[in-house]
Amino acid sequence: MTITRNLLWRYFSGNATLPERQRIIEWLRDESNRESYFQAIEEWELEHLQFETDTDAALQRYLSPAENNEDRSNPELQRIGDTSVSRKVQWLRWTAAAVLVLVSISTYLLRDSLLYQSYATGNGQVLSVTLDDGSRVTLNANSHLLIPRWKSIDREVRLNGEAEFSVVHTRDHRRFLVKTDDQLQVEVLGTEFVVYSRERGSKVALMKGKVRLSSLKSNDITPLTIAPGDVVTVDSKGAFDLRTKQELTQHTAWKDHLFVFEHTPLHEITAQIEETFGLSIRMTDTELAQRQLTGAFEARNAEELLQALTKVMNLRLKQENNHILLESGQSSNNAAK
DSSP, rough: OOOHHHHHHHHHHHOOOOOHHHHHHHTTSSSGGGHHHHHHHHHHHHHHOOOOOOHHHHHHHHHHHHHHHHHOOHHHHHHHHHHHHHHHHHHHHHHHHHHHHHSSSSSHHHHHHHHHEEOOTTTTTTTTEOEEEETEEEOTTEEEEEESSSOOOEEEEEEEEEEEEOOOOOOOOOEEEEEEEEEEEESSOOOEEEEEEEHHHHHHEEESSOOEEEEETTTTOOOEEOOOTTTEOOOOTOOEEEESSSHHHHHHHGGTEEEEEEEEEEEHHHHHHHHHHOEEEEEEEEHHHEEEEEEEOOSHHHHHHHHHHHHHHHHHEEEETTTEEEESSSOOOOOBB
């Protein structure tokens, strides 16, 4: 089914026929078409710059049955909407929500799909994304980034996983905010840094510039401004633990598929492997889990890294599907510490 740009623009203008509207709804049942739909909305808005975006309110209007029914049943409101360009564009925004409600099972997923552009990586995958303002984000494996589709006061993105950010300054001095699922907020003042946010906790490593960290969990935690070379870990209560003048290579090496360890316990190494490649690793020997390793390894998949580790640390590996058991070998190895 082919949906042209002209047809979408007629739809946004309120001039599409009933069969044409039905064709568009059917076309949007295929999620791969939704990006083209949002692109058409952005192009339409560029032609009607007098409209200010309020997507949350528009979506809420549609999802409120009472308000929605009242507007549709009032012919005067409908007549006014047809004769005002501004009203047409406003109609466009909640219509976008309305159409996607019809083709989406989950209202929550719909909201994210409508408001945010999504980027995600799988096992062992690294992805670089350039934002509209020229800033660059590099996602580590098994990470998820949400970028607002509509311009707002701040440049705000949401991260689950791990990513490196290279943020440019804008002429209008708009802040760049990174928010994580565990309510960490990183305010950027033009810089390069890495944000880690997974089940094990959150961490920020700063390479250049300056960032300000805020915990959204508690007003009692004072915001922290950090300098290049600083690494901050965040505990379960949102408190900050600052370490200064750190070697940052191990925090950025993953971009080149490198794993850098500095007196790193094996249990932390296996946790990184689980996060990067989606495996489940266990060790029955507690002493083995505490053994440390120093070194750098290049690996694009779990098999390459595990083979290197078993050789260097003298380990035995038993694997069944994505479940791995690590055991100590018969003799010690000088490379393991």
